[in-house]
Amino acid sequence: MTKSFSIFGRGSTPHLGPFEQQVLQKLWSHGSATVRELLADGKIHQAYTTVMTTMDRLYKKGLLDRVAEGRAFRYTPRHTPQELQRVNALESIRQLLGSGDASSLPLSYLVEALSTHDAQLLDELQLLVERKRRELRDQEKIREQR
Amino acid sequence: MFALRGIAVSLTCFVLLYCLLSAAVAAAWRALKPSDVAQRSVAALLFALRTLPLLASVVITFAFVVPSFQRLEPRSININLGERIGAMPLALGLCALLLIACSCFRVIAAQTGARRVVARWLEGARPLATGARTLMLQSKPEAPAITLVGVRKPKVLVSEATVALLSHDELQLALKHELAHMQAHDNLKKLVFRFCPFPGMVKLESAWSEASELAADDAAVSSQSDAVDLAAALVKLSRLVPVEAAPVCAIGFVTSSVSERVARLLAWDEANKARRVRIRTWFVIPPVVAASLLVTIAYGPVLALTHEMTEWLVR
Secondary structure, eight states: OOOOOOOTTOTTSOOOOHHHHHHHHHHHHHSSBOHHHHHHTSOOOSOHHHHHHHHHHHHHTTSEEEEEETTEEEEEESSOHHHHHHHHHHHHHHHHHHSSSSTHHHHHHHHHHHHHHHHHHHHHHHHHHHHHHHHHHHHHHHHHHO | OHHHHHHHHHHHHHHHHHHHHHHHHHHHGGGOOOOSBOHHHHHHHHHHHHHHHHHHHHHHIIIIIHHHHHHHSOSSOOGGGTOSOOHHHHHHHHHHHHHHHHHHHHHHHHHHHHHHHHHHHHTTOEEOOOOOSSOEEEEOTTSOSEEEEOSSSOEEEEEHHHHHHSOHHHHHHHHHHHHHHHHTTHHHHHHHHHHSOOTTOHHHHHHHHHHHHHHHHHHHOOSHHHHHHHHHHHHHHHTSOOSSOOOTTEEESOOTTHHHHHHHHHTOOHHHHHHSBOOOGGGGHHHHHHHHHHHHHTHHHHHHHHHHHHHHHHO
């Protein structure tokens, strides 16, 4: 399954393509890299110019910083994966709340989703409690039999 | 004019110290990572840190700033020498007054709000037969499941749904948990937090809140079966959605950290509990006595130094 990211504060360019995500992932694992360094890794099988264009696009989308290094650029991710995920979640919620005519409707979906999540968590906790209770009861029985 | 200058200088020192210490505490408290320490001690430590800026700035102001001004400041003012209140102490003095007024307002507002909500919950409430000395009342369905309310005369309110939902043992343990909060004066501590506002202290207060919940769990539980009963009560009551939020100066049984508390209760172990270190109150006595002795011996020079610093502030 291909996931897509939305970009910080840019409603008009909402998603990252699969190759853009791959390049971003590589940069996160490297810390910083030039196009040549990314290709030298051997895990990206694309032409030099394709990688260069993709990195330039990511830079223009505000996801990478770059500094000149000789005749090339060294690119660094501007945000950590966690920061990107957080802003992405906020953006999704913002879009959800902003959509539709009845303003309370998306909020009710959110509450429903959260309640379902809570109920599942509580069911799991309930199971754990019951299992522990059974264990204690069994231990008690064994002690009595002795 | 002398008295006015004295008040302005004292208030200036107070507000500066308060802000500096509060900023230092807000920035540095996360470095504190007590391991193998009883949660009751962790809560006490966090409370001490949270209130340290207010306490220290009040003590330093009254023990050093006010006496140094009274003893060493000349009564007559020579305006040519610059012996008048500068704009900075005036502004900071006003800030201090504003801070004190704001703190008082926050405390009064919290108390009034709590009183109003609790009075509504108490309409038609009847005593719960538990055998405990503390007043326990069965309250309206819209009240939170189990709540400790009140500072001077605390009461435990138990909603009708809670009584119907929990078994006898589970209810007793949940009530013991609330009584542990009462014995630790946690509602009063929450009110004290309202009296010392400072941005960036919310996380420290939440950490204290979590530690106090875990401490109350520890106090309520004395065996593995108790721990399981308390965990069961916690899970059952987490399913009840409160119609109305609890006021600031009230402590509810169900908090946001339910899964952590349940996991901790299910892993309850007497040996583990006994191993945890409790920081006793007397641990602080030796350093306090040593500091007091040091200050008593060097009180004159300390006052002179304080006066020099306040002079620098006034001009």
